[in-house]
Amino acid sequence: MILDLVCVSPEQHTLAKELADSLSASLNTSQASSKKPYLDLSEDGLAFFHPAARSRKKLLIDFNSGASRWRIERASHEKLIKKALGRSDAPLNILDCTAGLLQDTLVFLSLGHRVTALEQSRIMFHLLEDAIHRSEDSSIFKNLDLINEEACSYTRELKNIDVVYFDPMYPKTKKSALSSGQLEYVEKVLELESVSNNAAKEFEVLQSIPKKKLIVKRPIKAEPFSQELNYQVFGKTTRFDVYL
Numbered sequence: 001m002i003l004d005l006v007c008v009s010p011e012q013h014t015l016a017k018e019l020a021d022s023l024s025a026s027l028n029t030s031q032a033s034s035k036k037p038y039l040d041l042s043e044d045g046l047a048f049f050h051p052a053a054r055s056r057k058k059l060l061i062d063f064n065s066g067a068s069r070w071r072i073e074r075a076s077h078e079k080l081i082k083k084a085l086g087r088s089d090a091p092l093n094i095l096d097c098t099a100g101l102l103q104d105t106l107v108f109l110s111l112g113h114r115v116t117a118l119e120q121s122r123i124m125f126h127l128l129e130d131a132i133h134r135s136e137d138s139s140i141f142k143n144l145d146l147i148n149e150e151a152c153s154y155t156r157e158l159k160n161i162d163v164v165y166f167d168p169m170y171p172k173t174k175k176s177a178l179s180s181g182q183l184e185y186v187e188k189v190l191e192l193e194s195v196s197n198n199a200a201k202e203f204e205v206l207q208s209i210p211k212k213k214l215i216v217k218r219p220i221k222a223e224p225f226s227q228e229l230n231y232q233v234f235g236k237t238t239r240f241d242v243y244l
């Protein structure tokens, strides 16, 4: 399926054309049809719409307000992630294999660490890049390298990694199908791009990366990917499995 990139503002047509080329999307300079998925470039930023998503709002990633801002400002209160990372006097080099909405990476960055974040989806990558570009506090992103690549195919600079972080999409259950609107949108993006993952296989590959620690985020009741884990940090609905 060829995705439409809708852009009605003539001032943004050059940027829209570049984005459409990069995403192999078709540039549409008139109003969008709400019957099919599309990307929308406007003064607000780059957004994604899917007619089957429960949320009527488009997915527009925003680091200036809402949950992201809250997590940036309250990073020091993120007890679970901090416990999983462990104490360190120096900033850590973290490879976040599953950038997603960058929420966890924002916590790592706010805690002063350096992050290379990998995102396999071209659409998610462009939504993130656009949101970073719109960010009013760009200083937080100075220690971030965001890369559009599948984690198991990423072979560059695999030295000096302290922590590999892996937060794959949760398996679909009735409960997770009712997850937050934004995560439902991520699912829709991956469906549209025909991206499917085998998290258990990917875990095996990621385990072989030279590092000090591998942290895996899992639903609280899910089986660990391996029984060889060293410790677990439990939240109410999620858990971090830590492999040394």
Ligand SMILES: C[S@@+](CC[C@H](N)C(=O)[O-])C[C@H]1O[C@@H](n2cnc3c(N)ncnc32)[C@H](O)[C@@H]1O
Residues within 6 Å of the ligand: 097, 098, 099, 100, 101, 102, 103, 104, 105, 118, 119, 120, 121, 124, 149, 150, 151, 152, 167, 168, 169, 170, 186, 190, 197, 202
């Ligand atoms: C559950 S979300 C991650 C959420 C993220 N931790 C956050 O805090 O916003 C999973 C994301 O990781 C991406 N992803 C999953 N497996 C991947 C892989 N093997 N390589 C790169 N990206 C991957 C998916 O495309 C999706 O955007």
